Amino acid sequence: MPYPQSPRWRRRLPVPLAAATAVVLLVSPAAATAPQPAAPADAGPVAGEQASVVEVLLDGTAGLDALVATGVDLDHHVERTEDGVVAHAVVTPSEAARLTAAGFTLGDALYRPEDSRARIAEREATIAAHVAENREFAAAASDPTAPDVSDVKIIRADYYTSGTNQILSVEAKWAQGQTASNTLTVERDSGPGTAMGSGGTQTISRFVDAGVYLYHRGAATVTARPEYVRITSPTGDVAVAKVQEWLPTPETSPEPPGYQKDFVTSYLTPTELYARIHQLAAEFPDLAEIVELPYKTNGYRRHAQAVLGTANASRVAVDSLAWGHEGGNDISVELANPGPGNATTGVTVTGSHIRVNLATDAAGAVTSTAAQVVAALNSGAGSLVRAYTYRGSPGTGVVAPAPRTSLTDDLSAPASVSRDPHPVYAIRIGKHRDGTKTGVLAYAQEHAREWVPPLVTIETAERLLRNYAHDGRTKQLLNNLDIWIAPSINPDGGHYSFYDFNSQRKNMTNHCPLTGAADFLGRDSWGVDVNRNYTEYSLFDGYSGASSSCTSGTYAGPSELSEPEDKNLDWLASRPNIKFSMNLHSSGNYFMWSPGAYALPDRTSAPRPSLADESFFWGASSRILTAIKQHRNMAVTPARTGPISDVLYSAAGNSGDMLWYKYGIYAWNFEVGTSFQPQWNEAHDETMEFANGLVELMRVARDYASDKKRPESTLTVAPSSTPGMVNVTFDVSEPAAVFYTLDGGAPTYESTLYGSAGVREGGETLTVPAGTRVNWFSVDAAGNVENNYQPDGNGKNYRKGQAVLPIS
Ligand SMILES: [Zn+2]
Numbered sequence: 173m174p175y176p177q178s179p180r181w182r183r184r185l186p187v188p189l190a191a192a193t194a195v196v197l198l199v200s201p202a203a204a205t206a207p208q209p210a211a212p213a214d215a216g217p218v219a220g221e222q223a224s225v226v227e228v229l230l231d232g233t234a235g236l237d238a239l240v241a242t243g244v245d246l247d248h249h250v251e252r253t254e255d256g257v258v259a260h261a262v263v264t265p266s267e268a269a270r271l272t273a274a275g276f277t278l279g280d281a282l283y284r285p286e287d288s289r290a291r292i293a294e295r296e297a298t299i300a301a302h303v304a305e306n307r308e309f310a311a312a313a314s315d316p317t318a319p320d321v322s323d324v325k326i327i328r329a330d331y332y333t334s335g336t337n338q339i340l341s342v343e344a345k346w347a348q349g350q351t352a353s354n355t356l357t358v359e360r361d362s363g364p365g366t367a368m369g370s371g372g373t374q375t376i377s378r379f380v381d382a383g384v385y386l387y388h389r390g391a392a393t394v395t396a397r398p399e400y401v402r403i404t405s406p407t408g409d410v411a412v413a414k415v416q417e418w419l420p421t422p423e424t425s426p427e428p429p430g431y432q433k434d435f436v437t438s439y440l441t442p443t444e445l446y447a448r449i450h451q452l453a454a455e456f457p458d459l460a461e462i463v464e465l466p467y468k469t470n471g472y473r474r475h476a477q478a479v480l481g482t483a484n485a486s487r488v489a490v491d492s493l494a495w496g497h498e499g500g501n502d503i504s505v506e507l508a509n510p511g512p513g514n515a516t517t518g519v520t521v522t523g524s525h526i527r528v529n530l531a532t533d534a535a536g537a538v539t540s541t542a543a544q545v546v547a548a549l550n551s552g553a554g555s556l557v558r559a560y561t562y563r564g565s566p567g568t569g570v571v572a573p574a575p576r577t578s579l580t581d582d583l584s585a586p587a588s589v590s591r592d593p594h595p596v597y598a599i600r601i602g603k604h605r606d607g608t609k610t611g612v613l614a615y616a617q618e619h620a621r622e623w624v625p626p627l628v629t630i631e632t633a634e635r636l637l638r639n640y641a642h643d644g645r646t647k648q649l650l651n652n653l654d655i656w657i658a659p660s661i662n663p664d665g666g667h668y669s670f671y672d673f674n675s676q677r678k679n680m681t682n683h684c685p686l687t688g689a690a691d692f693l694g695r696d697s698w699g700v701d702v703n704r705n706y707t708e709y710s711l712f713d714g715y716s717g718a719s720s721s722c723t724s725g726t727y728a729g730p731s732e733l734s735e736p737e738d739k740n741l742d743w744l745a746s747r748p749n750i751k752f753s754m755n756l757h758s759s760g761n762y763f764m765w766s767p768g769a770y771a772l773p774d775r776t777s778a779p780r781p782s783l784a785d786e787s788f789f790w791g792a793s794s795r796i797l798t799a800i801k802q803h804r805n806m807a808v809t810p811a812r813t814g815p816i817s818d819v820l821y822s823a824a825g826n827s828g829d830m831l832w833y834k835y836g837i838y839a840w841n842f843e844v845g846t847s848f849q850p851q852w853n854e855a856h857d858e859t860m861e862f863a864n865g866l867v868e869l870m871r872v873a874r875d876y877a878s879d880k881k882r883p884e885s886t887l888t889v890a891p892s893s894t895p896g897m898v899n900v901t902f903d904v905s906e907p908a909a910v911f912y913t914l915d916g917g918a919p920t921y922e923s924t925l926y927g928s929a930g931v932r933e934g935g936e937t938l939t940v941p942a943g944t945r946v947n948w949f950s951v952d953a954a955g956n957v958e959n960n961y962q963p964d965g966n967g968k969n970y971r972k973g974q975a976v977l978p979i980s
Pocket residue numbers: 619622757758759
């Protein structure tokens with residue numbers, strides 16, 4: 173139920189806490205016992221009861237209306253199914269009983285008080301596990317007789333070319349890394365058969381985030397491709413690893429002769445982006461259509477404003493009641509010195525001109541304070557303007573006379589840019605756009621100033637549509653996928669970035685209070701960071717990397733999904749067939765996935781993907797990044813590939829996390845290129861290379877949709893340093909989850925899931941008594957099970973093995 177479109181293994185995992193948080197914003201005991209706004213009339217809330225989120229199964233819309241009429245607390249989830257409507261109610265046991273008595277049918281409880289407790293327990297377990305992991309590692313490493321442990325472990329050693337450079341990137345974990353600040357020295361050979369050290373050395377440094385040591389990392393240019401690298405830790409322990417090639421050049425070009433590309437010739441404003449996809453849909457009516465998303469933005473528009481005066485205590489802020497383009501810009505205000513002494517404050521309105529006659533003393537000096545002028549304006553011209561003192565000042569300063577000053581919305585876009593709430597459009601591409609095909613979503617310009625990512629989406633849409641008729645591989649994609657491309661999620665901010673304030677990041681909605689930065693001088697700081705306003709692991713859930721300040725660059729908004737831009741993306745992601753997504757940003761040449769947030773001070777991460785999901789992410793990543801590299805040999809580095817919170821920073825409430833945790837979508841994020849608005853030649857290259865990557869994502873999705881290949885797995889047994897024990901690991905032929913038992917029982921989806929050894933470290937090592945029976949099966953992302961085993965506990969054809977050392 174919580175993951176209707178997710179890969180089977182995740183759907184079957186026990187207690188998906190992420191799913192639980194997806195269906196309710198926050199159920200605290202306090203909220204649960206607070207009076208409901210319109211509780212059923214016969215009884216109030218029962219003190220001390222806690223609430224659960226429960227499905228209510230309804231015949232149809234009339235049933236939903238009846239449910240709403242009871243005043244029960246519903247969250248925003250209403251799902252229309254074949255059988256009717258499923259709503260989610262936040263109810264205590266006595267409220268649930270009243271609903272049942274009133275004839276409503278309750279379904280599953282989706283989130284219970286114990287889930288909340290479990291989430292807290294999970295958090296504590298995560299912290300404890302980090303600490304224990306480091307302690308174990310350090311303890312094992314301190315045993316000088318142990319044959320299978322070293323205090324240093326090489327996680328990745330990647331060789332790649334980028335431009336004309338050859339680069340070696342190394343990541344390693346050292347048992348003392350939390351407490352000691354040493355760098356590590358990496359020695360390398362100079363190719364097969366050469367001596368260790370002959371290729372030179374490089375140092376790698378600690379990667380510490382939020383006070384937690386993660387691993388050492390570093391990259392250096394080399395003159396030859398090494399085969400092996402070696403690290404000798406400061407305590408004398410040694411680790412050796414084989415060097416892998418990162419993003420090798422593929423043998424065949426993905427683009428056959430005649431493949432058409434290169435369709436963008438300049439940056440495009442949101443108005444132009446939308447016009448372009450409308451043209452495309454009109455030109456290819458059999459393959460594409462335009463979808464207007466359900467929520468219009470708040471509009472590229474503002475009230476006309478002015479701030480009169482210079483010293484804060486004597487400043488007067490004035491806003492038009494009308495939008496600037498609807499008359500506000502015609503209004504002017506004057507603070508006039510009446511001349512003779514003993515005048516009183518008065519206001520005259522002539523047409524749209526407001527004249528404030530200031531008060532004077534007997535000598536003719538002005539005596540009106542800012543607060544007095546504000547009061548006079550609001551009473552004398554309150555049908556035209558609203559006045560207020562500056563940023564919460566009591567306004568006790570005497571104002572200075574001011575000449576006639578026009579109020580202005582200060583918006584410079586030509587009239588061809590609409591000032592109305594703006595529709596947001598996506599182009600839907602595919603031969604069968606009926607929801608039966610695997611869906612892929614690409615979306616750009618959550619951040620207004622990032623001008624290249626929208627071009628990547630346009631270039632991709634054009635390549636898909638213009639190559640369909642003559643390129644078999646493109647035809648395969650459009651015949652088998654349902655592709656949604658939204659080139660600009662934030663058109664208001666986008667227009668503002670093009671015409672008014674190029675470094676605009678957020679939308680244009682002013683949530684600042686009149687006592688804050690709501691005045692004319694604050695206008696470039698307003699807005700919500702659209703990519704911090706989503707529902708999972710958000711600021712409102714206590715996660716890091718977003719702000720509650722209305723002027724911050726990462727302002728999360730007043731509440732989750734408060735913004736129409738975010739509601740639109742939530743709507744897109746809730747298309748039930750969408751399984752893959754790409755969130756296009758700039759800049760930095762990153763390629764990332766979840767988790768994208770953690771909570772401080774302990775760096776408690778949102779749940780990490782399973783080992784199988786992680787390996788699926790890495791596998792698809794190498795295809796996508798290889799395609800990117802084909803354009804001009806630009807390599808997205810291993811250090812910039814991985815979970816957002818590992819390689820970049822915590823970004824509470826970002827969209828990638830919502831798509832992954834709430835909807836089970838394989839959600840990636842591009843950070844395209846080197847800057848927000850590079851020179852055109854560079855922007856053009858970035859567009860071409862990341863369009864290669866986005867097309868390759870479509871191919872990943874297509875392969876997933878047609879994947880019928882069953883995974884295969886092997887069990888490896890190795891000596892342990894503990895007497896009587898052996899070390900067991902699993903290997904799989906493709907990204908796949910392994911479920912196993914050690915008690916002789918048949919494995920099911922409830923059995924233990926083979927896990928990761930740690931951040932970026934691959935599969936864990938299980939230490940078990942020699943002779944232990946191991947039963948297991950593997951299942952891939954598309955749900956194919958090894959040997960066609962039915963993992964219900966009754967089948968016999970699971971894999972069987974014994975933890976004994978191979979005879980040597
Ligand atoms: Zn961005």
